[in-house]
Amino acid sequence: MTKTDTSSRAAAAGPAAGPTTLEELERRVTAHRDRPSYGHDALIACDRLVRIFTTDGVEVQALQGLDLLVKEGELMALVGASGSGKSTLMNILAGLDVPTAGAARVAGCDLLAMDGKARLRYRREVVGFVWQQTARNLLPYLTAAQNVALPMQLKGRAKQKTERAEELLAMLGIAEIRDRRPHQLSGGQQQRVAIAVALANNPAVLLADEPTGELDSATGEQVFAAFRRANEELGTTIVIVTHDQAVATEVRRTVAIRDGRTSSEVLRRTEVDDQGKESLVAREYAMLDRAGRLQLPAEYTEALGMEHRVALELEQDHIGVWPDDAER
Numbered sequence: 096m097t098k099t100d101t102s103s104r105a106a107a108a109g110p111a112a113g114p115t116t117l118e119e120l121e122r123r124v125t126a127h128r129d130r131p132s133y134g135h136d137a138l139i140a141c142d143r144l145v146r147i148f149t150t151d152g153v154e155v156q157a158l159q160g161l162d163l164l165v166k167e168g169e170l171m172a173l174v175g176a177s178g179s180g181k182s183t184l185m186n187i188l189a190g191l192d193v194p195t196a197g198a199a200r201v202a203g204c205d206l207l208a209m210d211g212k213a214r215l216r217y218r219r220e221v222v223g224f225v226w227q228q229t230a231r232n233l234l235p236y237l238t239a240a241q242n243v244a245l246p247m248q249l250k251g252r253a254k255q256k257t258e259r260a261e262e263l264l265a266m267l268g269i270a271e272i273r274d275r276r277p278h279q280l281s282g283g284q285q286q287r288v289a290i291a292v293a294l295a296n297n298p299a300v301l302l303a304d305e306p307t308g309e310l311d312s313a314t315g316e317q318v319f320a321a322f323r324r325a326n327e328e329l330g331t332t333i334v335i336v337t338h339d340q341a342v343a344t345e346v347r348r349t350v351a352i353r354d355g356r357t358s359s360e361v362l363r364r365t366e367v368d369d370q371g372k373e374s375l376v377a378r379e380y381a382m383l384d385r386a387g388r389l390q391l392p393a394e395y396t397e398a399l400g401m402e403h404r405v406a407l408e409l410e411q412d413h414i415g416v417w418p419d420d421a422e423r
């Protein structure tokens with residue numbers, strides 16, 4: 096696609112591309128200037144996030160300008176092929192790693208500007224996390240209730256800790272295992288205790304990296320139900336990285352990451368037909384990044400033989416993308 100190509104086609108596209116008056120231009124400039132900043136109302140806002148790893152002189156760009164907004168109270172899933180950058184993003188959001196460039200803000204905390212003390216407070220109080228490896232989430236010599244109480248003790252909330260630990264275990268349906276140590280629990284029970292631990296200090300965000308990865312599907316469902324419960328009862332914002340199709344399709348929003356960027360999103364909503372029958376409707380969206388770049392799904396471009404150059408047409412309510420017709 097060349098510039099001339101786009102503008103000549105756009106010029107032919109009718110009213111949307113019609114002549115522009117000075118007033119119209121001024122109005123657009125003012126509207127642009129007065130626009131709220133990117134992600135101003137989001138709880139998690141990643142803006143052109145870059146993470147470059149250098150090992151033995153070789154650079155790997157794990158995140159290549161990733162944009163992501165998550166609203167307060169959302170329960171959403173992140174999916175993507177191995178190596179696409181999911182864990183890198185989660186480690187940054189968890190405050191365990193620092194991005195190379197870009198901006199990332201979680202619950203008002205600037206993840207690039209925090210000093211060591213602020214980072215520690217962030218990890219203890221603002222975010223909670225649940226890892227795939229069940230053993231990584233819990234201390235083996237403490238009981239379930241003691242594991243849940245520990246983060247509160249570290250924060251200096253020793254008084255309420257026993258009561259809150261029991262409340263959380265009960266909410267997640269595992270009150271009866273409070274006095275057992277991790278090795279006396281099933282994988283699913285361990286992950287539910289891990290969720291209670293992560294929720295102990297009432298974090299703004301709960302992050303989970305493949306939390307059902309080591310579990311069979313029935314147990315995975317129970318663990319996912321515990322996340323849903325936490326989201327509904329406590330209003331905690333939850334981001335789950337998953338390969339598990341069942342989890343990915345159970346949430347209202349699934350964001351796909353490809354080559355270190357968010358590439359597409361599936362939104363699901365419940366529709367009620369004339370007979371009052373409910374059904375879940377899913378729609379896939381492509382992501383337009385802040386530089387105006389769009390990743391077209393490979394199966395679409397391959398089906399139409401689109402490779403390097405495509406033709407664009409601006410219409411009143413959509414933009415058309417056509418295979419290259421320059422040589423015809």
Ligand SMILES: Nc1ncnc2c1ncn2[C@@H]1O[C@H](COP(=O)(O)OP(=O)(O)OP(=O)(O)O)[C@@H](O)[C@H]1O
Pocket residue numbers: 148149150155156157175176177178179180181182183184
């Ligand atoms: N500490 C590191 N040092 C060097 N390269 C790294 C490091 N961590 C991640 N990478 C590289 O960055 C890219 C993204 O890795 P990441 O672990 O974020 O992917 P992922 O989507 O979580 O994959 P998976 O689903 O397999 O866990 C990969 O190419 C990986 O090899």
